[in-house]
Amino acid sequence: MKIESILATKSSNVITVRPDQSLKDAIELLVEHDIGALIVVDELGQPVGIISERDIIREAARTETVLAQTVARVMTKDLVVAAPQDDLGAILQTMIAGHFRHLPIIDQERLIGVISIRDVLKVQLDEYQGEVDTLTEIIEDQD
Template sequence: MGTVRNILEAKGHAVYAIRPDKTVYEAIQMLVEHNVGALTVVDENDNFLGIFSERDYARRVILKGRSSKETAISEIMTEHPITVTEDTSIEDCMVKMTDKHIRHLPVVNAQQRLIGLVSIGDVVKYIIDDQKYIITSLEGYINGSRT
């Protein structure tokens, strides 16, 4: 099975980020604008601080009766989230996501600099595509053709 590197090669390394002093309302606008479920949180030097997701919004703003326009990201973001590297296997990602009930894994390099973000959708898509390739290869083998 593949690694996070394979996913990032296919989808790219683009990551949408927000500063911790921005409001939750601004973050929600970014989520909608980019059609994503999470944003990374970085400081002014682009140091990775944490992650903000739709789940954080639902659990830490809406259910607590807070105001989206008055609450700063720093107040509700997930600090020190579980991260992976480009060499982490897809299987390990799935295990981490399942065991910890998370949907996004920030990807960091050896210096702990943010280089990507992998979602549960990315992982599932990779697994499905990988299985399709295996099935097609096996069908070709059984039928005597080479693919």
């Protein structure tokens, strides 16, 4: 299965933040949209990083003035990304190995979505349930 199959079930609206915005702004966006990470984009809308709930919590543990800090100070700058045609199994391995819960999806140098570990696991669970249902039918038909 390919990532594009997950993207087809999700909103194409990717919530983003700029590097110069405050962590307070980022937190408000995370809460407002009930999401766990934001893609950080430059003035041209190109991804330059990612900031997650965990990144903000780590910064809060280091400094008392966390809300005044900028996104640029806390974001992860070395983005690991995927493409819509990438295999879901390979992406899951990348996410597990890198301890990523969110992965930006880039197509022709354009941000088109974000896949979460929850999205990947839900698809796999649905596939396994389909296999269980098929095997159950086969067993019941033999009785």
